[in-house]
Amino acid sequence: MAARQRKPADTRRDDRQDGGQDDRHDGPRDGRRGVAARARGLFDAFEHLVGGLGTALLALAGLLWLVLVALTCVIGLGLLLAPTVPRVVRSVAERERGRLSRWGPEIPDLGPAPAGVRAALADPAVRRELCWLLVHATLGLFLGLAALTLVMDAVQDITYPLWWRALPVEDPAPTLVFWDVRDDADAWAVALLGVGLAVCFLVLGSGMARLQAWPGRRLLAPTADMDLSLRIAQLSATRAAALDAHAVELRRIERSLHDGAQNRLVAVTVLLGAARRALAQNRPGADDMLERAQETAEQALAELRTVVRSILPPVLADRGLADALAGLAANCGVPCRVDVDAPGRCAASIEATAYFVSAEALTNISRHSRARHATVTVRRESGRLSLRIEDDGVGGADERHGSGLTGMRSRIEAHDGRLTLTSPPGGPTTLDVELPCGS
């Protein structure tokens, strides 16, 4: 099951988020890209299935330990070992939570398991983890093994015509092949079977990955009441971040007003005073001073405009996000395409955040990426505004170097949004932002 809302057909978003193939394309121009993304999605599905196989083996070990402890209870030894069971189960479950959080909605860690068997059994989270352990150690293990076998057999069979002659004569057929291979025709039949297996994985792969992850997403996610307390903790943290971001923003505005317009206006009064003095005493140079005063006043106005625009760009208020972003793209040093499909208006602060994140990202692209093209995509559905900024540059953007990205993140998290940066060395760089914007 897709854990996230499926996006409409024309949204190019990161399909790795749910291991599926949500990726569709809106024209022949994007055809090659669509195929590449599809291949990547398939590769991710395989990776998830193999990763799932790893945790399934751990779950199996945990399950065997549980059974062993239960059996040895008869001779008393199990009673001593029983308290280790919730801890073992929790540590396996945390591993799966971490794994699932890396490619889907985050499943928060729960911390250490309750001490003592009785307390652990009273905890609904532990009971759900036990259910998950059972399902993942069986179904999850089966799906992981099946995927691995399918892919390995497909590779083996497709390449079979290339190397079957090197095999000893008494070993005439690979796994799953029920006929003897005596000549090239038989070998090509094996390759055809391999293609069939590959198509099988092509069709089933992402579904299998989702099915394997499903018990974990259902049973390891916090229940409604637990979810609420975790949510409160998270909201408190983001609220504090919001206040911080707000204070930083006010400080920035204060500084730019002080250093810019205010200093200019003081200079204007000084120049005007000097000019009046010169006029009153019939000294030369008054006109010169007045001209400088006028120039300075004009600079003050220009700086005021800059500050005002940085608080809330008037174009954003008047014309909406699409036009504001188009304006940004037009001024970007790299050719930039803007694709906005977000009907209606969001809260001003959300639109402003989307705008500033885009501005910052496009500035970074112009300065550092050496990209030839950039794309800004905005979609709005089910109460969320999703913003994606991509470029075909050199990649290697790192949040730890450069406060721009940190600033972006705190600004986004202040609105309870999410930021995901994918920027491998060599590129491409993709910045995904999600912001809640009401319905």
Add this chain to the structure above:
Amino acid sequence: MRIVIAEDDPLLREGVALLLRAESLDVVATTDSPDTFLAAVDAHRPDVAIVDVRMPPTHTTEGIEAAVEARRRRPGLAVLVLSAYVEQAFATELLAAGTDRLGYLLKERVGRVGEFLDALHRVAAGGTAIDPEVVAQLLTRTRSDSGLERLTARERDVLALMAEGLGNTAISERLFVSEGAVHKHIRSIFAKLDLAPTDRADRRVTAVLRYLEETQRRG
């Protein structure tokens, strides 16, 4: 009068220098940071320093610290501090060590050239120049039982000008009254506020500021 200016905004720095030179005053150096300012004080031995509060590197109170250091190196140096904002607590702190040869003015007062030059000369001559805004803040924040309510409107005007550091002659010119009338008002003010009477402007500023500070509303 030898003057050194420390102001990091180039436009304002040159504007002030231009204005003072047009008045045939001797601006011996203009500087843009605490370090260059202190070096200029050592090199040029000025009589007066005009110092911006906010200067690099952190743009907080570097100017004040540099001014204090300059006075330590060169006792008797008159300092006129220019600030973009008036912060009354800050003024109090600045003046705590004494008000001699000290001025604290909003930057835009420079544009009122006549009054600015008065303040500059007053500070250079050993007096005080406190921005009217600081005095206004002090006056509005005093407690209701401070004794100020016993003053007449004219006496309050005189008190405010005294607090700014003006002498009797200057006060009489500002208020368009005779010096004798100013003298009479001041005696009355000191009596009503229970302050020891004095005619020396510098002592008066200290007394009046301390009085206003002590009668601040708490909390």
